[in-house]
Amino acid sequence: MLKRVREQVRAVKQMRRALKPALLLMSFLLVALPAAAVNAKSLSIAVIDPVAALSNTDQAKAMMEQFKKEMGSDAQEALRLEDEIKELIEKAQKDAAIMSAEQAESLNAKAEDKKMEYGYVRKKLQKKQKEGRDQMLKVLGPKLEIAIGALIK
Numbered sequence: 001m002l003k004r005v006r007e008q009v010r011a012v013k014q015m016r017r018a019l020k021p022a023l024l025l026m027s028f029l030l031v032a033l034p035a036a037a038v039n040a041k042s043l044s045i046a047v048i049d050p051v052a053a054l055s056n057t058d059q060a061k062a063m064m065e066q067f068k069k070e071m072g073s074d075a076q077e078a079l080r081l082e083d084e085i086k087e088l089i090e091k092a093q094k095d096a097a098i099m100s101a102e103q104a105e106s107l108n109a110k111a112e113d114k115k116m117e118y119g120y121v122r123k124k125l126q127k128k129q130k131e132g133r134d135q136m137l138k139v140l141g142p143k144l145e146i147a148i149g150a151l152i153k
Contacts, residue, residue, distance in 0.1 A: 078121045081121060
C-alpha cells in the first residue's frame with residue numbers, strides 16, 4: 001500500500017514537471033494574444049497548397065495524364081497482386097480444416113511472396129508519384145511563385 005502511494009506521488013511530481021513548460025507557455029499566450037490581436041487587424045494571411053493550386057492548370061493536367069499512362073502497368077500489377085493475395089488468404093481460411101500442414105505452409109509461403117512483391121510494386125508506385133509531383137513543382141513552381149507574388153502586391 002505504501003509502495004503504491006509513493007509511486008502515485010512520484011507520478012504526480014513527474015506530471016507537474018512535464019506540465020510546467022506548458023503552463024508557462026499558456027501564461028505567455030494569455031498576455032501576448034491580446035497584443036497580437038490589435039496588430040492582426042492590418043495582417044492578411046493566406047494558406048496555399050502548391051500541388052492543389054497547380055493541379056488545376058492545363059499544363060499540370062496534361063502532365064498528370066502522361067504520368068497516369070506511365071504508371072498504368074505498375075498500377076495494374078499492384079491490383080493483380082492484391083487480388084492474388086486475397087485469393088490465397090481466402091483459400092487458406094476456407095480449406096484450413098482439410099489441408100495438410102505442408103499444404104498450409106506452402107500456401108502461406110506463396111502469400112508471403114506475393115505480399116513482398118506487392119510491397120515492392122507499391123513502393124515503386126509511391127516513388128513514381130513523388131517524382132511526378134516533384135517534376136510538376138519544378139516545372140510549374142516558378143509560375144506559381146509569380147502568381148503568389150501578384151497576390152501579395
